[in-house]
Amino acid sequence: MAVLKVGALMRYYINNQPQAVVHGATVLEALQDAVTRYPALKFHVFDSNGKIRRHINIFVNSQNIRDLKGLKTKINEDDQIMLLASISGG
Amino acid sequence: MTLRLSKDVLSQIHLHGEQAYPEEGAGFLLGADEAERVVQAIFPLSNSREDAARHNRYLITPQDYLKAEMEADRLNLSLIGVFHSHPDHPNRPSEFDREWAQPFFSYIITSVQSGKAVESRSWRLIEDRSQFVEEKIHITSPVSP
Numbered sequence A: 001m002a003v004l005k006v007g008a009l010m011r012y013y014i015n016n017q018p019q020a021v022v023h024g025a026t027v028l029e030a031l032q033d034a035v036t037r038y039p040a041l042k043f044h045v046f047d048s049n050g051k052i053r054r055h056i057n058i059f060v061n062s063q064n065i066r067d068l069k070g071l072k073t074k075i076n077e078d079d080q081i082m083l084l085a086s087i088s089g090g
Numbered sequence B: 001m002t003l004r005l006s007k008d009v010l011s012q013i014h015l016h017g018e019q020a021y022p023e024e025g026a027g028f029l030l031g032a033d034e035a036e037r038v039v040q041a042i043f044p045l046s047n048s049r050e051d052a053a054r055h056n057r058y059l060i061t062p063q064d065y066l067k068a069e070m071e072a073d074r075l076n077l078s079l080i081g082v083f084h085s086h087p088d089h090p091n092r093p094s095e096f097d098r099e100w101a102q103p104f105f106s107y108i109i110t111s112v113q114s115g116k117a118v119e120s121r122s123w124r125l126i127e128d129r130s131q132f133v134e135e136k137i138h139i140t141s142p143v144s145p
Helices: A008-014 A027-037 A039-045 B007-020 B062-074 B095-100
Strands: A002-006 A019-022 A056-060 A080-085 A087-089 B002-005 B026-033 B037-045 B058-060 B078-087 B106-113 B116-125 B132-139
Touching: A002 A008, A002 A027, A008 A039, A008 A080, A008 B078, A019 A027, A027 A039, A027 A056, A027 A080, A056 B062, A080 B062, A087 B078, A087 B095, B007 B026, B007 B037, B007 B078, B007 B106, B007 B116, B007 B132, B026 B058, B026 B062, B037 B062, B037 B078, B058 B062, B062 B078, B078 B116, B106 B132
Parallel strands: A002 A080, B002 B037, B002 B132, B078 B106
Antiparallel strands: A002 A019, A056 A080, A087 B058, B026 B037, B026 B078, B106 B116, B116 B132
16 A cells, blocks of 8 residues: 555545545556546546556656656555656746 | 735845846745635756757756745645746736636736846636636735845
8 A cells, every 4th residue: 555646636536635545556556546546537547548648747755757767666655656747848 | 806915025036036047947836725825935956958948948957846835835835837938028928928827827927127126917717728817916025125
């Protein structure tokens, strides 16, 4: 069991909560569990090929998973997974 | 839709835009989104776009976004929007702004003309992402001495 935190932008898709409990041994498993529990979240996290959308950034305990083992990063019970969208404009 | 903020906060947004000129400056709006949307603080950030694009583009890195989320948590506030400047351009959202924007956030855009912030307007992207609609900015208090 870990905690999934989302930015304010995505709270709407997890019943207006700032965080939710998720299960899984890896980041990917935890995210798959999250979108099973909160189907509205799926479109915003995974593309039609089942890949994580490019503008989504994932952190485990404040470390970007790009600097860890990506979606295969193992998670423990007390870990915190955070999803944040990229911010840009012009 | 109305976005409430103090003159102090608006002055900080203008100052950030002027300091970034002739490049775009950006940051987050921190506040509450309950019966009404109120900006209580800003979290100014560096523009992380490459040098050649900073005059008409801004980028907030995931790491900076995370820092802003943590600061909002610390202050018991939420991230409710993004502010950025348009150097020598009007304070209307560009097509690039629309492509990258997210529904829910308020987007304050400040026009900075010849280094001086002249006016800010706030916008929200509608759910189908097709266009921005303007939200009225309501100023709540005078500038502190």
